[in-house]
Amino acid sequence: MPGLYKDEGVVLRTIKLGEADRIVTLYTRRNGKVRAVAKGVRKTKSRFGARLEPFTHVSLLIYRGRSLDTITQADILTSFDTVRADYDSLMRAAVLAEAVDKVTEEREGSVAVYGLLLSGLAALGEGKGASVVPAFLVKLLSLAGFHPSLRVCAGCGRAAALQGFSARLGGAVCEGCWREDKGAVRLDPARIALLSGLLADDFGVDAPPEAVGELTGVLRRYAEYHLERPLRSLHLLAAAG
Numbered sequence: 001m002p003g004l005y006k007d008e009g010v011v012l013r014t015i016k017l018g019e020a021d022r023i024v025t026l027y028t029r030r031n032g033k034v035r036a037v038a039k040g041v042r043k044t045k046s047r048f049g050a051r052l053e054p055f056t057h058v059s060l061l062i063y064r065g066r067s068l069d070t071i072t073q074a075d076i077l078t079s080f081d082t083v084r085a086d087y088d089s090l091m092r093a094a095v096l097a098e099a100v101d102k103v104t105e106e107r108e109g110s111v112a113v114y115g116l117l118l119s120g121l122a123a124l125g126e127g128k129g130a131s132v133v134p135a136f137l138v139k140l141l142s143l144a145g146f147h148p149s150l151r152v153c154a155g156c157g158r159a160a161a162l163q164g165f166s167a168r169l170g171g172a173v174c175e176g177c178w179r180e181d182k183g184a185v186r187l188d189p190a191r192i193a194l195l196s197g198l199l200a201d202d203f204g205v206d207a208p209p210e211a212v213g214e215l216t217g218v219l220r221r222y223a224e225y226h227l228e229r230p231l232r233s234l235h236l237l238a239a240a241g
């Protein structure tokens with residue numbers, strides 16, 4: 001029902017609305033993904049234009065309308081300026097935001113997803129680098145109900161030598177299951193172990209660039225298979241090398 005509510009959230013993306021307004025998509029702590037109008041933010045004298053830049057962490061006062069919500073107040077909790085100041089980390093932050101946007105439904109709050117988004121952005125802000133992307137994706141997919149099997153074969157359940165990854169079967173696969181699944185890709189056992197490490201640990205795992213690139217590609221196909229739509233920012237990231 002209509003009324004004011006308080007929350008805090010991270011700006012995932014914004015789109016223009018009319019001459020001066022924007023529709024802001026946020027991932028909030030209590031209400032999950034929320035789309036709300038920010039009126040007048042594109043005017044130079046706007047009270048909170050800069051506070052609603054992508055990846056900014058803000059406290060919010062929102063009016064719940066019958067169709068769209070309206071942001072009535074926004075105050076910065078964490079600016080994540082260092083994320084936006086660097087092109088590579090900006091591209092990576094765009095992947096985090098798009099993945100959360102695509103994986104979550106509106107108004108389905110998850111404190112775990114919210115915490116993951118904040119810690120992923122913090123890791124980028126601290127310069128933890130390229131491995132933040134696959135680490136974030138595998139954690140997010142796991143929280144979203146797509147926890148990959150990485151210890152036993154996702155196809156037959158045996159603890160056989162794992163040497164591939166199947167999006168359809170949901171994880172690492174043995175030689176036999178890899179042969180039977182045309183969509184499965186080869187993935188070296190050391191890379192499967194690294195993926196386990198990225199899932200289990202914080203964002204501190206060091207990984208060589210080729211491993212990061214390969215695992216990011218595997219996770220992109222895994223996410224897109226289940227979401228049935230592309231993650232555009234990941235294609236841009238791959239193209240940028």
Ligand SMILES: [Zn+2]
Pocket residue numbers: 153154155156157158160173174175176177178
């Ligand atoms: Zn198998």
